[in-house]
Amino acid sequence: MASTEMEMGVVGGGVNSSGGGSCGGLVVTELSHIKELVRQLEVHLGGSPDLCKHLASQIFSLTERSIGLITSSNLDGARRQKRPAGDAGLASPLSATPTSDVTDGPFQSTKKKRKVMEQRRQRVSSAGGENPVEDGHSWRKYGQKEILGAKHPRGYYRCTHRHSQGCPATKQVQRTDEDPTVYDVIYHGGHTCVHRAAAGQAQATAPPEHRPDAHGHLRSLGAGLTVKTETEEGLPAAAPLCLSASTPPVSGGGCPCPCLAPSTPENWGVSPASSNSNHAASYLPFEDAEWRGHAGLQEVVSASAPPPPAVDSLDDLLLLVDIDDIASLFD
């Protein structure tokens, strides 16, 4: 049984970072390039599909490179600054989890599947509502565990499409000790699943906040959400956004993110007992292997914020991805 499960994702897929060092300038250059490409893409939207595809793939590879640079930089920083594990209950997951070298080859042997994948941590507030945040993915709970030093058990979830598509994404959800309405969500691995059919259906039937098109997603991303992103050292960082252009959207401008199955009320990273259908919001943690560079980032997501600006154009999208913000990481 366990042996039949494919653990092969696109983990560690070809982000070639050029060593650590100060890469801020390089990243800015790369991102500026991306920005320009996106502008071109916008111009050609509705025009030649081939050209759009070409631009998309260029954006994709540039993004990969940039993330590689950011990743290597962040990891360096994280390694250098050792974290005191004193922080009651919360300190453990990221710092104490002995994630193996993320820069190394992803697989050594099938036995060593544990902890091979990178992880990202988010703090999710459910302020008032029952559910923290909808993340647009289908999760299936496969375990729960009392964690030493923590008041609340940790839930273990994996992508619903794990078996059907071999999607390696998993997440762990745990209430924080300080505030029961706040959850720590740790994601392992990115989604490799694509749920085209369901996504298309969802586009027609699902409520706007669940529509798998980029704009809808970005709207929902903002809908009632503030995303404060910071590194472990407390540096400001770019908001996590789904920019992957790896999967060409369904014609007419779908979401570039894979695995956008219509979310179910059970998607919630909380005990199903407390989950119901009136989720407060949606957000996109990270969708692709390319976005795994945020290993050192901790995102703080609050579900109680006022309605956000709509993202109606790629320009709006670009506004959300402020290159300067990213650049400031390296200042």
Add this chain to the structure above:
DNA sequence: AACATTTGACCTGG
């Protein structure tokens, strides 16, 4: 019937 959750047992790394 199919799918999801619960939960105790098992496995693994430190």
Add this chain to the structure above:
DNA sequence: CCAGGTCAAATGTT
């Protein structure tokens, strides 16, 4: 040996 992570049978839900 212990804590964390995963498995899988039992159970619940739709």
